[in-house]
Amino acid sequence: MLCETNKELAAFVTKARAYAKDGKVADYIPALGKADPNDLSIAIQYPNGHCVSAGDVKKKFTLQSTSKVISLALAIMDWGAETVFEYVGMEPTGDPFNSIAKLESNVPAKPLNPMINAGALVVTHMIKGRSMEQKFERLLEFVRELANDQSINYCQEVADSEYRTADLNRALCYFLKQHNRMNENVEQLISLYSKQCAIEMNCLQLAQMGTVFAMDGINPVTSKQVIPKDVARICKTFMVTCGMYNASGEFAIKIGIPAKSGVAGSIMGAVPGRFGIGIFGPALDEKGNSIAGLKLLELLSNHYKLSMF
Numbered sequence: 001m002l003c004e005t006n007k008e009l010a011a012f013v014t015k016a017r018a019y020a021k022d023g024k025v026a027d028y029i030p031a032l033g034k035a036d037p038n039d040l041s042i043a044i045q046y047p048n049g050h051c052v053s054a055g056d057v058k059k060k061f062t063l064q065s066t067s068k069v070i071s072l073a074l075a076i077m078d079w080g081a082e083t084v085f086e087y088v089g090m091e092p093t094g095d096p097f098n099s100i101a102k103l104e105s106n107v108p109a110k111p112l113n114p115m116i117n118a119g120a121l122v123v124t125h126m127i128k129g130r131s132m133e134q135k136f137e138r139l140l141e142f143v144r145e146l147a148n149d150q151s152i153n154y155c156q157e158v159a160d161s162e163y164r165t166a167d168l169n170r171a172l173c174y175f176l177k178q179h180n181r182m183n184e185n186v187e188q189l190i191s192l193y194s195k196q197c198a199i200e201m202n203c204l205q206l207a208q209m210g211t212v213f214a215m216d217g218i219n220p221v222t223s224k225q226v227i228p229k230d231v232a233r234i235c236k237t238f239m240v241t242c243g244m245y246n247a248s249g250e251f252a253i254k255i256g257i258p259a260k261s262g263v264a265g266s267i268m269g270a271v272p273g274r275f276g277i278g279i280f281g282p283a284l285d286e287k288g289n290s291i292a293g294l295k296l297l298e299l300l301s302n303h304y305k306l307s308m309f
């Protein structure tokens with residue numbers, strides 16, 4: 001078992017926190033700019049219910065891109081993998097998360113994978129529901145089921161802040177609409193996507209979601225198969241190949257576990273068959289990943305030999 005005690009884990013957090021000063025909190029969504037760059041917390045959730053944690057683990061953050069794994073799982077459960085991958089590809093880009101470049105250079109236009117914004121917008125538009133409200137309700141219910149907490153909701157302030165400043169994402173949507181990759185009203189989709197990114201939780205809840213992926217889609221708290229095994233496998237594979245955007249290769253070499261980041265500073269990890277990880281550290285590196293969070297995972301991976309490779 002990795003880190004039997006909170007004290008043991010806290011020593012790693014102290015070491016990694018020193019790297020936060022080299023990062024910067026995201027402020028292109030103005031509400032995210034209020035975060036404290038020195039925050040760093042982690043929870044490790046084992047399927048037997050044991051949880052080890054360190055830092056201010058009750059502090060809430062918004063999921064941002066970490067939510068892309070969850071929306072992908074739901075869209076595949078709604079439509080099947082074959083249909084979803086008619087609209088979005090399976091290949092890493094090597095580009096930043098919000099890049100538009102490869103949409104134009106790839107013919108026919110199709111987002112390269114569901115972890116970049118272009119792909120995630122297509123995936124979110126595929127979630128089934130008669131209205132945007134119903135699509136969001138279904139996604140939120142799914143998150144609550146994975147995290148075992150019915151009180152989870154979204155942060156209106158962050159959602160509004162993203163909605164007001166999401167012109168690059170609007171551009172991606174209009175491009176995709178022109179190329180028949182989506183048929184959604186763009187303003188409504190941006191509103192839905194902004195709410196999805198603004199779903200709010202803490203490290204303990206994020207680690208619970210990670211555990212479901214680690215355990216091949218079984219929620220250990222309820223023993224229910226909440227995500228089909230094959231869908232969990234697809235999600236974990238994307239977490240390895242694209243979870244850190246254009247830093248995914250380095251992450252695979254240095255850390256070597258399925259993980260997904262978000263610009264509010266979260267990282268959800270899933271160590272196959274073993275445990276889930278939830279990290280929050282809002283100071284980001286230049287690629288939009290938590291700088292101290294990555295360091296923390298690297299220290300843990302080296303010390304406890306977590307790499308799958």
Ligand code: DON
Nearest residue numbers: 064065097197261262263288
């Ligand atoms: O689409 C956006 O800009 C954000 N709501 C999510 C981006 C994100 O989290 C990228 N991750 N590192």
